[in-house]
Amino acid sequence: KNEVEQSPQNLTAQEGEFITINCSYSVGISALHWLQQHPGGGIVSLFMLSSGKKKHGRLIATINIQEKHSSLHITASHPRDSAVYICAVRNYGGATNKLIFGTGTLLAVQP
Amino acid sequence: NAGVTQTPKFRILKIGQSMTLQCTQDMNHNYMYWYRQDPGMGLKLIYYSVGAGITDKGEVPNGYNVSRSTTEDFPLRLELAAPSQTSVYFCAIRAGSSYNEQFFGPGTRLTVL
Numbered sequence: 001k002n003e004v005e006q007s008p009q010n011l012t013a014q015e016g017e018f019i020t021i022n023c024s025y026s027v028g029i030s031a032l033h034w035l036q037q038h039p040g041g042g043i044v045s046l047f048m049l050s051s052g053k054k055k056h057g058r059l060i061a062t063i064n065i066q067e068k069h070s071s072l073h074i075t076a077s078h079p080r081d082s083a084v085y086i087c088a089v090r091n092y093g094g095a096t097n098k099l100i101f102g103t104g105t106l107l108a109v110q111p
Numbered sequence: 112n113a114g115v116t117q118t119p120k121f122r123i124l125k126i127g128q129s130m131t132l133q134c135t136q137d138m139n140h141n142y143m144y145w146y147r148q149d150p151g152m153g154l155k156l157i158y159y160s161v162g163a164g165i166t167d168k169g170e171v172p173n174g175y176n177v178s179r180s181t182t183e184d185f186p187l188r189l190e191l192a193a194p195s196q197t198s199v200y201f202c203a204i205r206a207g208s209s210y211n212e213q214f215f216g217p218g219t220r221l222t223v224l
Contacts (some may be wrong), residue, residue, distance in 0.1 A: 004153065031211055043174065043215040060153060086153070090211070098144075098169070101153030 003027050006087050006102040014110050019074040021105045023087030026068065031092050033099065034061050035086040043086070046072070077109045114138045117202050117216035124192040124223045132187040132219050134202030142205035143185040144213070145169075145177065147198040154201065160185055192223045 004025045006043040013019050014033040023032070046055050049070075054061050058077075061069040074081055087102040114137040124130055130173065141162040146154040156169030160179040174196055176188040189196060202216040 002153070033213070035215075042217040045212050045214065048212050088154075098156055098159065099154075101155075103151060103153045 002103070003100050004087055004089055004102040006085075006105050008105060009103070010106045011108070013077050013107070015078060015109055015111050017077050017109075019072050019077050019081075019107065019109075021085050021087075022105070023070045023071045023072070023102055024068060025070075025087075025089045025100075027089065027100065029068075029089040030090035030092045031067075031090045032063055032070050033090070034070075034086040035088060036090075037084040037086060037104070039083070046085075079109045079111050082107055112121065115202055115204055115214055117200075117219050119197035119219060120217065121220045122222070124189075124221065126192060126194065126223060128192050129188070129190050130221075132189075132200055132202075132221070134185045134187070134216055135183050136185075136204050137183065138206060139182055139202065140204045140206050141182065143201040144205075145175075145185070145187045146170065146201045146203065147196075148201060148218075149198050157187065157200075161166070189221075194223050197221060197223045 007022045031048055031050045033048050035043050036046050037043045049063050058075045061074040084104040084106050086104045088099040114136050118133045145157040145160045148154045155171045157175050158177040160166045163179050163182050164175050166179050179185050200219045203213045206214050
């Protein structure tokens with residue numbers, strides 16, 4: 001079993017829909033990252049959080065440390081949000097900041 | 112890409128050939144990482160470095176070597192390319208306001224035939 005699990009693996013939505021991507025992990029962590037990767041493109045950091053909730057534009061990330069779970073929400077989705085969204089955790093006590101990655105969620109937003 | 116550059120962007124190798132993937136950062140950060148990304152799999156750490164002259168193995172180091180003679184450069188060497196090394200390779204640095212974020216280079220797509 002992977003230490004970081006994402007669901008769903010694939011998601012198709014209509015423009016304007018509210019989207020939720022989930023991430024569960026089984027290790028102790030000091031932080032969780034949400035990353036975005038466009039097709040053929042590089043990887044961009046969206047959020048890093050260790051508790052509570054963060055918001056940037058139409059993106060919201062939440063984390064529940066007790067339940068070892070995080071969610072990434074996209075409000076009023078748009079075709080330009082189509083990308084792979086990757087959850088990664090930094091193992092607690094990892095002085096070298098090594099990350100454990102989920103396999104990603106492929107999101108397609110249709111106009 | 113927060114000042115992380117990688118070259119080349121694409122490369123096709125024949126089995127047994129060797130090559131070096133270049134990674135350079137211009138922000139004087141100590142921590143640098145090499146990952147590979149395979150379809151349907153999460154990124155896997157190949158090697159990392161915590162500063163010039165210091166490197167260590169990650170999860171999947173076999174078939175690769177690294178060096179870190181300067182803070183700026185962290186090249187990844189493939190000595191005898193194998194089809195299993197067909198992948199997309201990302202270099203990353205540890206940076207950000209809290210020094211706990213990772214910033215990735217644009218990636219190198221490598222095919223070994």
